[in-house]
Each structure stands twice: as C-alpha cells, then as structure tokens.
Amino acid sequence: MTYRSFRSLEDLERTGSTARILNLLKVYRENGKEQEWIEKPLFVNRELNTSIIIKHRLRQNEHDRFFAPRKNATKIVIPIEKSDLKTGGRYIFVNQINFEDVMQEQFGITRDSQDLVVLDIMDKLPSLDPFLLKERLSRSNINPASCYFALSDSDLQAMHDFVKVEITPLVKLSMEDPNAETRSIDRMAAMILSNAPGANNDTLGKTLRLNPSQFQEGVFSWKGFLYYKWSLGALLKDISGVADRITNVTPIGAMDSASRDYISRSRKFLRKEIGRACLEVRNTIKIYETAYSALTVDGNPSAFKNFLLEAPALFDQLGEQIGVIEHIVSFSKHRFGPRSASITAEELMDILMDFEMSLRRQDIDDLG
Template sequence: MTQNMFGKLKLLKSGGSTSRVMDLLSVYERAGPLGMTSKTAMFNTKRLNTSFIVKHTLRPWEREQLSGARISATKIIIPISECNLDTGGHSIFVEDPALDEKLSSHLGVSRALPRFRDDITRLRELAKLPSFDPYLLFDHFRLAKRPVSDAYFEMNERELGAISEFVAGQINLLVRRAMNSDQDGSLAKARKLASTLFEDHTSSRLDVLRLALNMSPEQYRDGVNGWKGTLYYCWRAGSCNRELSEFIASLKQLNLGQLNAGDRDEYRQAMGGIAQLAGQRWARVQNRLSQYHDQFSRFIKDGDGAALSQFLIMAPDMFVEMGEDMSRIQHVCASWRFWVGDREPADLPVAEARSLFEDFDAALSLEPHAKAA
C-alpha cells in the first residue's frame, strides 16, 4: 500500500461521486435514512465501505508498477482517518498482482475468509466497468447475487424512468422488426418481449429474437449487455455535450491578467491543449454514436439482420470505449465545476489551476484503448 493522497481526499469527497470517482465515504455517512444494512453495503469490510474508488490515469512510474502495458487502472484509496481527511490515505490498484496480500495485510483481515474473498471479487467487478455512472451501477447490481443499497446509485425515479423509457423504446423497435410485428396483437407481444429483454435477457422467451439474428447464446448475451450500455451513452450524449461546451466556455474565462506575459502564454497553450483533447474525445464518441445509429437504422428500415448482428458483436467493445471517453470528459467537467464553485473568474487563483490542468491533460490524453483494457 502507498500513502500518496495527502491533501487530496477532501477534494474527492467534496467533489462527490462522478463517473470516475466512487465516493463511498459520503454514501456511508448519509445512508442511514436510505436503509443501508450490512447485507446491502458495497463491501463486507467496513473500511472499504468508507473508501474512495477511482478510475485513475496512470503516471509513467505507476505503469511500470503494473507491467507497463496499461494507461489507466482502478485505485482504492482508504482514508487514514474518516473524520480528518487532511491526514491522507493509503492506496492500491485493483490490478496489482499482489492485491489480495497487500489489502488483507492493511485491513488486518485473513485472505482465507469468505467475506474477504467476496470483497476482492466485487473490486474486480468494479474494475471491469468502464465508468461509475449510476445507471451502469444500477444495471450491474440489479441482478447481482449480492445486491447493494439504492444509495449507491444516486438516481431519482424520474431519471431512471426516462432512461428506461428510452432503452425500452429502442428495444421495442428491434423486437417488432425482428418478429415482423406491425399489427396491434403482435405489438403487444413485442412490448412484453422488449420488457423481458430489459429485465432478463437470459430468458428462453427471447430465443426467437436470438435465432432471428443468427447469434450464439454467448454472442447474444454479451451483445445485449454491450447494447444496453451503448444505449445508456446515447441517452447521456446530450448532457455530456452541454457539459463539455460549458466547461470550455468557462475555461476561457479564467482571468490570466495577474500573470506576466510568458506565464499567460503558457496557460493559454495549456488551456488550448485541454480543449483540443476534450474535443477529440467527443469526436470519437460522436463517431461511435453514428456507427450505432447507422447500423440500427439499416435493420429497422431495411430489415438488414446482418447489420444488427454485426453491431451486437461489436457492442461490448464499443460500450467500453464510449464509456472511457465520456467518463473522462464528464469527470474533467465535474472537477472543473467544483473548483470554480460560485467564484467569479476574477477571483479564481490561477496558480491553483496548474496542477488541475496537469490532471486534465493526463485524463484526456489520447492513447490506444487496447492498452487501457
């Protein structure tokens, strides 16, 4: 375990959960009224339930620690004191080959205990998710063997209903087309199948859809999971675009008048580079969204089953890649909003922005996704 988070845990907590930060400490503190119990907590070990889990962009020395092939990893940060975050915390990467040994030693828990083994399994499950967006967490844990409290999802019923309606609408279009169901009687059946697909895509009732697409059970299961994730990001794309536009506009308002000419040029260059990287990330998201809409449209309008089958085969990777890009954009936007707060541009301490810009540059930097897997 390393102790390298001195002074930063308050920022993680005050900034709240984002697509790249799971603030379990705040959830734990407010969970009482929401009905969390030991059975519905994220982990069996209390200190893990008061930790931070972060999708972290690796620095060069950290890449060497994890064999050098990755550009990002999932970090657990355990505060030294939950009441005084200024004391910092201990961290370890879930992808560390010695995770079990290091974590059990730090927590004082035997590696052989079933509850500790369950916690390790859950950490690795979380590491596989492309982001910690509440809807993805909700969908992941909805059918889990050990469910968790709704307190972790931070979604109101209206938002969940809107997402579910959007996803179900797309699924319903697919089911109707696959079954050639345009008549009223068949439409009712198609809607039931659409609901089944959303709630339990392993149901034997969906064999007709899988067979219509000429897919194996494994291809179909993985494809539908990836498809639902892709649909979620389709739904989130509008808000992500607005957040990005607001971030870039706010970034340009940073008052550089307090700096000398040389420093102003350096900051302008850094700000321009961040805006460019964010734009490139967003362009990749748009490209994948276009891919999805084109192939889905070919199936709905032209009955081209091969187009949809091809998309479903690609969907798991597409889902992860879109999640990576969108979560990085949204994390940067959320971090900037928190830093700016209610202050006016003239009141923002430019010197504080330097380390923030370095983090943004690292988070948005474009490298092959294959290395980040």
C-alpha cells in the first residue's frame, strides 16, 4: 500500500519524533555511523529501522483492516526512496489482518522475530512517547541504543524531581523516623521510575491487596499518569501560542474562495477543539489526583486500589489525549515558527486536516 500524502511524509521526516511519530529515518541519518546505533538497533530489520512509525487515527474506510474495532492503529511507513521522500512510501498497519504473513512476505521477518515483539509493544501503548516506550521495552528486556529516545539528562532529572514531590505524602504516611524521609522518598521515586520491585512497592501492593501482576501493571500506568502530568505543564505553556500560530499563519500564492473558507472554518474548529482536548486531559488526570488524595489525605486505600485497577485503561485514554496535543504543539512549532519556510494554501489545508482528524472525537467520527 502506498502512503498518499507525500508532502506530509516530507514534513514528518523533517519534524522528527513526537508522541505520535517515531522517526527512525531521522535517527538513522543523525546516528547511523555511531557504534551504539549499530550494536543496539531498535529493529534488527534494516528497513524497519529506517522507517517512520505513526500513531494513526483510523478513517472510516480503514476499519475493515482489523478483526476487532479500534479507533487508532500503528502505521509503519517505509520510504520508497530515502533520499527523495516525494516518491512516497509503502505502509502497513501493525496487527492488521494477515499482519505476520505480510511482514514475512515483504520484509522476511519470521513469526518468532523480536521485531514483531517490539511492534506489538508499540501498538499496545497509547502513544510513542519516548519515556514510556523506553520503559515498556525495558520491561521486556529490550534495551535499544539511547539515540532512539529523545530524552535528555535534564528531562530525566526533572521527571525524577517531579515524582519525588508527588510521592512525598505517600512516603510520609509510612514513616516513623523523619530523618529517614529524604532517603525513602529517593528510593521510592527510583523504584517507581524503574518499575523495579522493592520494599516500599511490595508493602504498598500488600496494603492495597493487589496481586503482583495487578500491582505491576497498575504502577506502570501510574508512572504514565505521573509522566503525563509532568509533561502537561510544559504543553499548557505552549498551547495558546500554538493556537495563535494556527490562526495567524498566512499561506503564499493564489487561493480560491473554497480554500479560503475551509481554512477559516478549520482555524475556528481547531481553536475550540484544542481547548476541549486540554480540558479532557485535565479531567482524566483529576481521576488520579482524587484517588491519590483519598489515600494520602483521607486514609482511604480502596480508592487508590480502584484507580490502579482501572489505570491501564485510563492510561490508554490519557496517552491518546495528550499525544494529540503534543503532536500539534511539536508540529506547529516546526512548521509555523518564525524561521519556518513559507507555506502554500494546499499544504496548510493538509496540515489543518491532519490536526482536525487527530482531534475529532470517536462519536463525531461515527456520524460521518
């Protein structure tokens, strides 16, 4: 199958990775000669390891490619010519009907290949956010080179500091020696971020009466909530500026009345829907905050237990919501920034359509 939006493919390649896009072609161009990239590839298959992987909102004519109903899919785009993305690319959806047969036929990837395991992990995650992808792969003892994950040391430290502040009320609940508090907070933060078993985690799991599997999955999703809550702070600082960029960017060249009308309507729709999407993210995070407050303030562990049991499903919902916002913020900064190249009306409409598709709710999609 051919990827039809060649202008979009070029822009995806230039933009780099976001929560919705894992740009392995750009990773290869920037790191392909490094020893770590050579020795610790994300995918063994060379074509996969230079592909562009996208979290894609399924269109009406794409739902029949899967056995079970789903809103989103993970799309693998293989550029036909890596040096000229205008030639387009081939694509396949992860876990579509006959997926393993197609992968073996097109790429020579057998059913027992680790590459299929990595793709399945990506498909099960709500976004391709590097922090969560790295953590989930690590749980399966898959540890690719660090260049695949755009995480700076300062980002990791900031995330660690945020978690320490967040879990302090929980640690204080179980502390009798105030002098040991700082050490315990550091240890528990490290355990949560690594998802490793430890005394504090084991004790919390037993207190909440969760079996090890339930607790481990719940803690991973809790970590996701913490990460997304931390990420949201930075996104909210950018989102009003992004809405302004979308509203004010002026395309070059001739533009007919139909294009002008569509761009005007789309800008109004996007400003409204971006605000709604941010509110939905806040409301989902509030579910966690309410349950955590019930545990740490009211001494009610059952509310947090219920949150951990529901967290995997909520985590998927939150990841989808915040992934869309992060994609729009990242792409808008790249394409509508002060140093960006001029944009035609046709390209602007393509981008606005992509943003609209990402933001539209499933109940709206179903009406179409």
